[in-house]
Amino acid sequence: MSTFIGGFIIAFCKGWLLSLVSCACIPVLIIAEGSMSLLMMKMWIRGQVAYAEAGYVAEQIVGAIRMVAYFIGENKATEKYDSKLQIAYTSTVQQGLASCIVMDI
Structure with missing residues (x-):
């Protein structure tokens, strides 16, 4: 903050x-950065929720490993876990892309 004020x-x-x-350009820059920060925060939260859901699925599978093995449900459990991780992966990629766009501007 002192660098900003000193520079002015x-x-x-x-x-x-x-x-x-x-x-005159400062309010526009502040609004753009603020909206981008909110967008990045929403993407980060979406990714964290997806990771939490994937962790919950893994916890349930490990907790009921006998039932999963008994009913030969390893493939179904793996697909469910992978689908949750795919959501997190997509969110993280979008967040990285948005971050690169902001850095280039």
């Missing part, structure tokens, strides 16, 4: 007209 003080001392123009 120096900018106004060196070239007040250019600094005034850049001050």
